Amino acid sequence: MVFLTARPCYAGIGEFSVYVRRDYRGRGAGRAVLAALIEAAVAAGLHKLTSRVFPENSASRALLKALGFEEIGIHRRHGKLDGLWRDCVIVERLLDEDQK
Numbered sequence: 001m002v003f004l005t006a007r008p009c010y011a012g013i014g015e016f017s018v019y020v021r022r023d024y025r026g027r028g029a030g031r032a033v034l035a036a037l038i039e040a041a042v043a044a045g046l047h048k049l050t051s052r053v054f055p056e057n058s059a060s061r062a063l064l065k066a067l068g069f070e071e072i073g074i075h076r077r078h079g080k081l082d083g084l085w086r087d088c089v090i091v092e093r094l095l096d097e098d099q100k
Helices: 029-043 058-066
Strands: 013-016 048-053 070-081 084-094
Touching: 029 048, 029 058, 048 058, 048 070, 058 070, 058 084
Parallel strands: 013 048
Antiparallel strands: 048 084, 070 084
16 A cells, blocks of 8 residues: 655655565565565656554565665554554655666
């Protein structure tokens, strides 16, 4: 899912979430979806992609890093999972560098 805002100061920023069904994890589905998303975002002329991931989700964090995303901070108690507020790691990838 990608969200683009109508607010002009955030034009060119895409926020995304990718969820892979548990029985498909570890088969490359997440990598394929994210690679296609990055390619589409670059083709559309977006400036940046951004998302969040739970700190203990080491597989997703490793995949995002391998695809050029940087961890830039933490949102404290930003997502609720199993009834508990959880911190989220903020990730982003500047796409302008892909267009040089």
